[in-house]
Amino acid sequence: MRTRPGFRFLQYVAVCCYLVFLGFPLLWLISSSLKSPQEFASITPSILPKQLDFSNYTDALSEQGLVRGLTNSLQISIASTVLVLVVSLPVAYALARFRSRLRPITNGWILVSQVFPVILIVIPLFMILRPLHLTNTIPGVVIVYMVWSMPFALWMLQGYVAAVPRELEEAASVDGASRVRTIVSIVMPLLRPGLIATAMFTFISAWNEFFFALVLLQDPELKTLPLVLARFVGAEGQVQFGPLAAASVLATVPSLVFFAFLQRRLTSGLLSGAVKG
Numbered sequence: 001m002r003t004r005p006g007f008r009f010l011q012y013v014a015v016c017c018y019l020v021f022l023g024f025p026l027l028w029l030i031s032s033s034l035k036s037p038q039e040f041a042s043i044t045p046s047i048l049p050k051q052l053d054f055s056n057y058t059d060a061l062s063e064q065g066l067v068r069g070l071t072n073s074l075q076i077s078i079a080s081t082v083l084v085l086v087v088s089l090p091v092a093y094a095l096a097r098f099r100s101r102l103r104p105i106t107n108g109w110i111l112v113s114q115v116f117p118v119i120l121i122v123i124p125l126f127m128i129l130r131p132l133h134l135t136n137t138i139p140g141v142v143i144v145y146m147v148w149s150m151p152f153a154l155w156m157l158q159g160y161v162a163a164v165p166r167e168l169e170e171a172a173s174v175d176g177a178s179r180v181r182t183i184v185s186i187v188m189p190l191l192r193p194g195l196i197a198t199a200m201f202t203f204i205s206a207w208n209e210f211f212f213a214l215v216l217l218q219d220p221e222l223k224t225l226p227l228v229l230a231r232f233v234g235a236e237g238q239v240q241f242g243p244l245a246a247a248s249v250l251a252t253v254p255s256l257v258f259f260a261f262l263q264r265r266l267t268s269g270l271l272s273g274a275v276k277g
Contacts, residue, residue, distance in 0.1 A: 032245035056242035069228030077206040092157035160194030
């Protein structure tokens with residue numbers, strides 16, 4: 001069906017407006033990170049810096065332990081993502097494939113758990129982790145992030161498993177393949193887009209999380225990136241705008257690299273699944 005030129009023009013305009021809307025915060029952040037303190041103090045601020053000033057980046061890297069915070073956040077986010085996938089996948093497969101009276105109860109509990117406010121569960125978690133000597137430790141935070149992300153990851157993976165045709169597993173069973181062999185050789189490749197989407201959700205949840213880390217981590221050496229960024233706001237509300245913008249840009253880079261890396265595999269997985277379907 002041919003598209004009218006006027007309608008196509010409106011489509012281009014809508015796409016351009018959407019891209020500008022999405023990209024403006026990042027452009028503003030990068031521009032602010034390159035401004036001098038004098039430009040921040042100006043009564044007529046401009047979007048683009050009049051003169052490039054990279055001192056904000058050196059200040060951000062030399063103050064507040066930004067590199068240490070990046071390292072801690074990377075460790076916690078990657079460990080949380082791997083553990084959530086390892087634990088959630090067999091549970092999601094069992095919920096999607098095996099009929100049981102516990103299935104509606106489990107799904108109902110998964111939905112209910114998503115409405116709990118963070119402030120409601122942080123105190124019980126702290127009381128559980130303290131006798132186990134897991135407060136103020138990276139493994140303790142990893143366990144909390146894993147527990148927090150698992151319900152939604154289970155919900156996502158359960159839908160992806162249910163979308164895999166049962167006939168493929170039945171055909172593999174007829175050919176003599178065991179259940180484990182069927183899952184590894186047949187189901188897992190078709191679940192790759194779902195696993196990647198779940199990994200992206202879990203990683204970004206752990207990367208941006210602030211409140212649990214604020215309560216559980218007191219050692220300055222263990223502070224995660226969101227806690228380090230909060231230090232650029234002084235106790236009396238005085239914000240170091242330039243170093244904070246530069247630190248935010250540096251904090252965005254790892255997540256952008258992670259998304260770019262996984263997005264290519266997500267796209268290739270979707271195309272592969274389409275061809276197999």
